[in-house]
Amino acid sequence: MTTLYHNPRCSKSRQALQLLEAEGETIEIIKYLETPPSHQELxxxxxxxxxxxxxxxxxxxxxxxxxxKGKKLTDEALIEAMVKHPKLIERPIAIRGTDAVIGRPPEKVLEIL
Known part of the structure; x- marks a missing residue:
């Protein structure tokens, strides 16, 4: 099973989802703008x-x-920024087991299958 951090309004995210579906992959879709990841999850x-x-x-x-922009932020502060503003998270992100990729370009999601 592949977990996909997905934004349905993003064309790259939709393309990545279509590629995974075409491979017959079981997909858990996380619409991260509606359900943002916690600090620990991120x-x-x-x-x-x-x-x-x-x-x-x-x-x-x-x-x-x-x-x-222009501020010196720690890694923890950067993660908090993404938790507070999930729109800042690059998308899509595909995870399968211990493998993960950012689907840019969308075909990269096939690398974890």
Whole structure:
């Protein structure tokens, strides 16, 4: 089973979902804008991705530019920013077991199958 952190309004996220469905994969969809991950959940996702928190932030979002741009933030503060403003989380994120990828481009989600 693959867990997909999904934003239905995002074309890349929709494409990733379609690719997983075409492979016959069982998918748990987490609409993270409606049900934001907790600090601990997001920390775990970042660890599975093998990246630092800054690499998961969408820096072109208004929330980032208005509240955080130009500030020196710790990893914990960056995670809190994403918990508070889930729109800042890069999408889609696909997780299968201990493997995780950011679906940019969407075809990257197939790497964890």
């Amino acid at each position: 920390k775990q996702v970042i660890e599975l991705l093998g990246i630092n928190p800054m690499a998961l932030i969408r820096t072109n979002e208004a929330e980032w530019k208005e509240n955080y």
